[in-house]
Amino acid sequence: MTDLARYQDPLTIQRVLHTANTIAIVGLSNNELRASYFVGYYLRRHGYHVIPVNPRQTEILGQTCYPSLLDVPEPIDIVDVFRAPDALPGIARDAVAIGARVLWCQYGVINDEGARIAEDGSLTVVMDRCLKVEHARYVGRMHWLGFNTQRITSVRAGLQ
């Protein structure tokens, strides 16, 4: 069994959210009703530069879509993966090759080999977590809809 807690550390997740600018979404769909589209739309709305990676499309969310991570012509902070778990090792190798800082694997994208490849390449790995949910939990408005953010704080926040 994968030690998922190791890849779900709240402090690591918050630092990733606060320091990233460019997010490549591997497996981003152009179907508005798919989870990946919801995540891509949300992250763009919150100011991240989202780069679609999907060999079957040329443009998603108004952004140029690339066939693979190796084709993306700019530096990437987070590689966010919406693919079957067995695709992860190959994606991890590409993420190492392009010098990404974080490999983020969405719900159910769990693969030990992929995580090890990324860690060996000095990437931070987050696994079985949703980038949108974690952003909404710590930065956004997830608590507006009655979801359990598990946050406890008496610190006054800035305007939302």
Place this chain on the structure above:
Amino acid sequence: MTDDVEQAHPFGFETRQLHAGQRPDPNTGARAVPIFQTTSYVFEDPESAAAYFNLQEYGNTYSRIMNPTVAVFEERVANLEGGAGAVAFASGISAQAAALFTLLQPGDHLVSSAALYGGTVNQFKHLLRKMSVELTWVDPDDLDAWRQAVRPNTKAFFGETIGNPAGNVLDIEPLASLAHQHDLPLIVDNTFATPYLCRPIEWGADIVIHSATKFLGGHGTSIGGVVVESGTFDWSNGRFAVVADPSPAYHGLPFHETFGTYGYLMKLRAETLRDLGAALSPFNAFLFLQGLETLSLRMERHVDNAQAVAAFLESHELASNVTYPALPASPYRPLVEKYLPRGAGAVFSFDCAGGRAGGQDFIRGVTLWSHLANVGDAKSLIIHPASTTHRQLSDDELRAAGVGPGTVRLSVGTESVDDLTWDLEQGFARVAAAAGQKVGTA
């Protein structure tokens, strides 16, 4: 930016009942939860409005569907119960209807404990049947009866943590396992236990329902309810097309596939609450939040007083069949030790000598206990179910619900316990006097 990073710390129940779901208001710094008494919310721009309605962004649109004060209450209950989230409703009974309507279709089947609150019995027996949902009542203590009741069209198991008013304790863990073997969710009404005494999700339950009107609010001021979901049930297991398939009521959105952990809760809010319209008012949510802040303190006192009152009744010659499940003689004592180690709640019943007339005389005799149809108030409450809450039930249904003609239901409050037993003694004196009169005139 890294100054914003919050340390992970496992906060205790008493801290979470005060803080979960709220941080000081970012605009004003208000420490108390503001009452956002507004029907609607101004959108920043057309794109934002579209994103809110498409559920692409967490945004406020209309207070029938969400409200910032109500959201604090929802998240606080979800946190205390250990769920993924919660949706509040205008009453416990509407919360229950909404939880079921979200996963049921006409022709489906529900297996339910027969030992339930009379209002729930009515809802299942009449409203669900009117919606062409089939129902099987089972003895909640008989696991084989649950197993044998499962059909191909069964969609859920339903029970109460502590049954109203018979005090039966649900054996949640094996029942949840049985439900999951059949790809079914276990729905538990946790009103009588509250998350301070029992958290059904920790024992495998999938959906928890509360009448917040009772102990969560705790002061008898407001009607409300809430549904909590674990977020771990697989609604895409093939049995729940109504949750998993593209929704015709939300432009083809497949709620479970798209929102995963939050799929059921999103559908419960964005469709069921939207279409039933039983929204909790912000003011009532505020009052419930005041109650939640002291939940653990009140429950400790409720439980201590209930234990003392139950012991008093057990030793009284005019009382029998005291159903407080924590009593040493109760058949539910082992389940109390497992599921309710901090106490078995504060609602139970006993049979007053003299049958129906005895029960009514007893209620005429007490002057401190309030004669009314509610439970879970800080004040002690008393009622005679056969002539009130369970009046619509047949004799067979009464027996199945554990109610006899002389049964008196108590909701033990937080008063000085000696005053509570003193007043009950007044009730018994009235019963004895009436019995004596009858003997004298015979």
